[in-house]
Amino acid sequence: MRRSALDFLGGMQSMSLAQLSAILAVTAQPFSADFAGARFIQLYLYAHRVDGLQPGVYRFWPERAELEQIGVKTQRVAAAGLSLGQELAGNACVAFSMTGDLERAARAHGDRGYRYVHFEAGAIGQCMYLAAEALGLGATGIGAFYDEKVNRYLNLTPEQGQVIYHFAIGYPVPDLRLRA
Ligand SMILES: Cc1cc2nc3c(=O)[nH]c(=O)nc-3n(C[C@H](O)[C@H](O)[C@H](O)COP(=O)(O)O)c2cc1C
Numbered sequence: 001m002r003r004s005a006l007d008f009l010g011g012m013q014s015m016s017l018a019q020l021s022a023i024l025a026v027t028a029q030p031f032s033a034d035f036a037g038a039r040f041i042q043l044y045l046y047a048h049r050v051d052g053l054q055p056g057v058y059r060f061w062p063e064r065a066e067l068e069q070i071g072v073k074t075q076r077v078a079a080a081g082l083s084l085g086q087e088l089a090g091n092a093c094v095a096f097s098m099t100g101d102l103e104r105a106a107r108a109h110g111d112r113g114y115r116y117v118h119f120e121a122g123a124i125g126q127c128m129y130l131a132a133e134a135l136g137l138g139a140t141g142i143g144a145f146y147d148e149k150v151n152r153y154l155n156l157t158p159e160q161g162q163v164i165y166h167f168a169i170g171y172p173v174p175d176l177r178l179r180a
Contacts, residue, residue, distance in 0.1 A: 002129050005138035005172030010091030013171055014049040019135045020094060021065070023169065026127045028062035033123075035116045040105045041124055042161060044070075044154055046079035046095040049170075057154075070154075078153055083166050084144040092170035093137070097150055098124060101161040121165040128167060138172030141165065 027043060030036065043060040045067065047053050057071030057078070071078075080090030082097075089095040098121045105113030125141045132139035143165065150163040 002133050003138070003175065003178060004129075004140045005088065005168075005170070006140075006175055007088045007173045008091040008093070008138070008168065008170035009173055010087075012049075013093075014051045015093040015137060015170065017050060017052045019137065020047075020050050020053070022135060023128055023131045024060055024062075024065065026131045027060075027124045028065070029127065031120075031123050031127075033119065035109060035112075036120070038104075038108060039120065040101045040113075040117045040161070041120045041164065042099045042101070043124075044097040044099065046075040046089070046097075047093075048076050048079070048090065048095070049093045079168075082145055082150045082153060083142050083168075084146065086142060086144065088140055089142060089166065089168045092140075092168035094169050095142075096128075096165075096167040096169075097145075097154060097163050098165040098167065099151075099154065099156060099161045100164040103159060103161075117164060125165060125167055128169065132169045137169055139167065139169045141167055 045058040055073050056069050057075045058067040076090045079095040083089035100117035105117045129139045145166045
């Protein structure tokens with residue numbers, strides 16, 4: 001059943017904190033690859049409608065399973081605007097920027113580090129697709145975003161990495177192309 005949502009219902013319906021926690025937990029699971037010993041991807045969240053979570057921008061700390069709020073309520077406009085103006089990133093319940101520590105990856109793996117960071121982001125995205133579907137939600141990977149604007153919005157220094165991938169999760173609009 002896993003499909004990419006074309007857009008999300010942007011109304012009042014929220015996702016629960018338990019659903020978000022389950023999705024974040026899968027992003028922290030180890031995955032099997034010869035380069036996967038060290039992790040290079042960091043998740044930032046644009047929380048729009050999550051029960052019990054103040055709308056805003058958060059950094060996810062996987063070791064402690066904690067969210068640290070780093071921004072306030074303009075995150076909906078920011079998520080869509082930074083995602084090349086794609087409204088689905090604002091209509092979702094939660095959108096993500098995955099940032100990657102490219103410098104550390106290059107130190108560990110040489111030129112291949114750049115590719116491995118993208119593999120890791122892709123693997124996390126596919127796990128989030130499946131988790132969202134299993135929880136009755138929908139998801140869309142977002143490869144179109146304004147790199148430098150995202151890096152500035154998140155206050156990333158080059159040493160902290162740069163944006164690699166965007167993602168959105170929420171209640172999908174009906175997709176008339178699909179039949180059960
Ligand atoms: C890496 C990646 C980037 C994507 N970027 C976008 C995007 O920027 N906007 C969008 O609407 N969909 C985006 N998608 C969703 C694709 O359009 C979708 O995966 C593709 O049409 C295949 O459909 P499916 O995922 O339902 O199999 C992206 C998907 C992936 C995996």
